Amino acid sequence: MDFGFILGQTLSSLLMPETIAYAIAALGLAVHFGYGGLLNFGQAGFMAIGGYGYAISILSFGFPWWAGILVGMVASVIFALIMGLPALRLRADYLAIATIAVAEVVRLLFQSTIFDNYTNSADGLGNYHTSFREANPFPPGRYGFGPWQWSQDELWNRVFGLVVLALCVLLVWALMRSPWGRVVRGIREDEDAVRSLGKNVFAYKLQVLIVGGMLGTLGGVVMVLGSAVVPGNYLPSLTFYLWTILLLGGAATIFGPLAGSLIFWGLMSFLSVFLPALSTVGVLPFSPAQSGVLRYVFVGLALMLIVIYRPQGIFGSKKELTFNAR
């Protein structure tokens, strides 16, 4: 077994655009669930809006890259309103059902042939990178060291993603320390109590849905910046990976989603090379390809174990334990 290779793969995954994108989107879920108490099971829908909004504005309308991001954000607000205006009046568990359905509708619309001219249906979208790469401040060359070595474009993707992540962390921190955040956390505890104190609970919930959704959208943009938009990426399982990340790190924390994403992707990459290696040396009774898929089983198992044994996550304090699992 080549442990150097396994370690290299694991370390390199810590700075993938996906890792950064998942952290941003999971931070959005932290706003929704950890602070606001909204059970959003449709974060994949917001990410899809980001990815498609960005790619379609560039490919079909010739927008520059930054305008593509803005289009994604505006679309995300509209999507949050469409989802929220009817569904936020529902009780938490019904909201969860509604969000998962709406996110699936979005994915299937993008994947269907109805808007084939724009979405390229099941084949997805690619080759929209020119504009973003032209904005790259790094001159051509190889950057980095050890397992982290990138071309100038790869570096630009990562730096940009990290800047977006930093801004999002700052935004959530600023919001949650303010009286606005206090109202939002109050709503998580008891809507009626906050209502009885003269706060427009519905308006706050809508704002929370929009803010968290925007982070999901930004995550969706960061994820596709250097790669392609693949409709198969936006399955409900994406939402559940984000939930695993959120609960791993701690639902009502600011750095929890970031730590959760690092651990999640580190483990996923580690297992994706380690398990096939095990099967090659004959420890696992599966083919290398089959054993690679086994890692998804571990994700499910991990999610279960966290919820049962450490519901507040790694960073969450036992005091502010929002996930009253028992």
Added chain:
Amino acid sequence: MPADSKPSVAPVKSTGLHVGKVAPGVAKVDPIIIADNVSRAFGGLKAVDVDHLEIPRGAITALIGPNGAGKTTLFNLLTGFDKPDTGTWSFDGSGLAGIPAFKVAKLGQVRTFQLTKSLGMLTVLENMKLGAKGQAGESFWKSLIPAFWRPQENEIEEKAISLLERFKLDAKRDDLAASLSGGQRKLLEMARALMSDPTLVMLDEPMAGVNPALTQSLLDHILGLKESGMTVLFVEHDMHMVRHIADWVVVMAEGRIVAEGSPEEVMNNVAVIDAYLGSHLDTDLGVVTGRIDLKEIQAADAAAKKKGSK
């Protein structure tokens, strides 16, 4: 009667609150709430059916009645937490029909809940601060820039701390509300309601589940609200407490107002004794409210007996 259901100082009762003869729905000299024809049915059950009700300003009014009399439902209707099938009602001269709960609270009519709603995972101080009205920092954009809300936040904090001192919760200010005892939560909920400087405080069973040692201080606090110029309307089962602090008592049974008056009058009212104090345990409440005609029942019983004996 336990000594602790008395306030520490004998309260000054407000009198001369009503106009004309005392009867259910009697007009008040200075009403703060006027409700007309308010009804709410759950399926076939008419939970609330109030023809006319006025709550006197600047006094402590108790709303009493047996379980299921519709007291809490009426509370929910008056505060916008539930919508009635019919009726209109006004608070301080402005109509409240169709106004959502949060706007009702903004107008100065603040309520507490029968099952205490302290925000468990927020600290006691945060709970208090949440009660303050008109906070700039609670708007999304302004919240991002502390300069907009920091000075106000400091004022609110001072006010919250002085209220907490009054309610003897200041030692707990940094504890999570979830760590408080049931009685302390009741106190916190009341103190939090006061953060908004309400004109009318509506307390839904303030004594329920409160340990006897706290009862007296709660009573003193309720009397204190009146002294500082607020109107209090509360639901309560403890008749001793009602007798001691209420200036006016409204009795409900089966959704209707069956009696009104000063505590002494109401306690001596035959209908109330029948309905609530339970001297006629075997009589159907419907007889007291007039839903069932007793004579008819007796006639029916007699007829049934005749049939049986044949």
